[in-house]
Amino acid sequence: MSWIRTRPRPRPPHLRPPWWHLVEAEARAGAACPTRWSSPPSTPALQGRLQRSHPSPLGTEEQVPYRMAVHPRGDGVLCAFPNGCRLVRWESPEGDDQHSLVLRSDQEALVKLNDVGLQLAVSFSGEGSILATGGEDGHLRVFKWPGMETVIEEPNAKTSVKDLSFSSDEMFLVVNRSSGPSRVWDLKSSEALANLPREQGEIFGFCRFSTKSDNSQILFVTAMQGDYGKIISWNTSSWTRIGSKKVTRDVISAFSVSPDGTLLAIGNIEGSISVLGSRDMRVVLTVKKAHLGIVTTLVFSQDSRALLSTSFDSTARVTSTESPKSDGISLWSMVLAIILGILVYYYMQHKEDLLAMLPQ
Template sequence: MGRRRRHPVFYCAPFPLYSVRIDPIRGLIITAGGGGASKTGIKNAVHFLQLEQISGRLSASLLHSHDTESRATMNMALAGDVIAAGQDSNCHILRYRVLSQEERADMKKQEKAETNDRTSRNRKSSRVSIDGGIRGTKDETPEVSIELLHTVQTDTSADTLQKAVCFNPDCTKLLTGGVDGYLRVWEFPGMKKLLDFKAHNGEIEDIASSPGNKMVSVGQDFRCCVWEADQLLMELHWNENLPSIPDKMYRYRACRFGKVPDQQDALCLYTVQIPYKRERRPPPCYLTKWDGLRFLPLVTQPCGNEVISCLAVSDCGKFLGLGTVTGSVAIYISFSLQRLYYVEEAHGIVVTDLAFFPGSRRCRDLQGDHETALLSVAVDSRCKLHLVPNRRTFPVWLLLLLCFISVVLVVFLLQETFPDLL
């Protein structure tokens, strides 16, 4: 299914996008990025997008823009109505609330009352702007209120960059990893530091947490480590059954836990391995599926020669999403690691994050008659939607009936053509 085609833009922001998440209850898309501290005029913000079905098609519109001043949000994690946003060397804990029409009306009344307390000259100019708003100019009353709960330092390196963040499954802890190689665990929502230890010699690329309180981290030091608290349980070796691949030829890029469909207590871990050195003829990247309880490798498959930049797993555990540094997006079946969907260069540059539609009722309604839906964002400022139609399946009894009819027809034709044969 690897054909190259023009892929429509779902939403375009006025700044590079680095992270995307979906609120399962409200059906909101939360995406963020920016130009950082450089004085280029490119803003830094978190955008809240409203999803709607219009004429049978999904549409996204900007609901609210939250200015993050000189800090670009490079990664995010979502727990209910709380966002953990990685900005420079800090993690900002934000709570958001979607305002009702009554709350917005109260805010407008309060703003009008404050305006009326000014001098007569200011009151006159304010009255003009209010009248103009009634006649059709943009209503500046925010649709979403944002409250900063905490700010904690999550990286102490000279580069000052948090590279990964995630909540544990029951959202009682927050995990962060940075350029300094330290894995830090915070109590949530109080944000008291519980653990702070050196996990990798170099940058942490990704982290994941399992329901059994185990943590997995991958770093640029070629290691993928399984932790219980700050104790190293084991290092994973994806190529131990592939002796033709040397240890230092590939490094880990991403890790994610995922459910096993139809198996309540089962769990899988997925890792992505990318070439350490770029060559004229690039070797393939690899996708590995592990037993998430015993951490034994189950399946390893090549996933193309484009270098993988990010990984996502659907809530149901059936699908994996991959983004590449050349802008391509692919969806794989988690059971067999076979590619189901692929768009070459869906973005003009590196894909920075992916998010599957959650399995909530609200998101299933928005998803419509599609088996899964995936959002991708990239440095090209675009957010794109990838839909996989429901695959048509037939019941077993119907297939058996069709086989029986086919056999009868073949026998009948043979008897008519060669009457002495039977």
């Protein structure tokens, strides 16, 4: 599930706003069906009319895609099947209905990933110029896109790849495995740059880079340690820990960082979601039982004002991440004014008695 920006066909000026599209890939038995939700930029994702496209499912010969990655510039959806990967491209047909989609499978784009087995992690870089996949067999593959020239290849039959994340400047790639440390790769030199060690009892889960207000970057890694789920932050110059906080007692099943870098979101196996401030990791919003099943994916909108979550229960939910705004006097101000009013009234009614109690 990913937000991409696309431009419509030439139209009159008043009908030419760029649209943000949320591409959510539905996996059905024997079919892969990317679904596009659209919202104009002038309308917040929450309040705007998210218009859903209904493309025809693309037959996949009874195979269900386990992982999907959407190209950020609209170059298709990579689908990871048990025996390898395929690329599904979408096209908007001619006509006035800009929300309809026509799907086609590109058989030539991913020849190097046709028979590589199940990939547990697939991701495009932020600009879409690099593709990385990590297999159940532990094999890490990184390619330039769309030429598919190999950048990094690391066979590893001992530990499966759990998650991977690109830095926004496309200089680094972090890879989490089922055991052992996280590894940081330099994408320019194609060399391993650092290993991020675990503390005793930690099991790393998700990893995400985030850009701070001064344009420096920080790396967040989720981990389970005993009965607690925690978020660890890492300095991306020295690759040392700079913070860690326990944030939940449930297993973290999904993780996301907002595009503006101010918010983090976690989903758990109980179907609840929480939004935290990235600086102090304090919870600013919790939705208990947002879903009836495990939260599988979390994605912030491009303006960081909304969070979309999906679940094994086949539901999708959009949650506002904005702080409620006051339309006038705040509730606490009103309560304080009432209390002061009562005190003044009591004083006026019992002024003489109160003065008599004072020492002469």
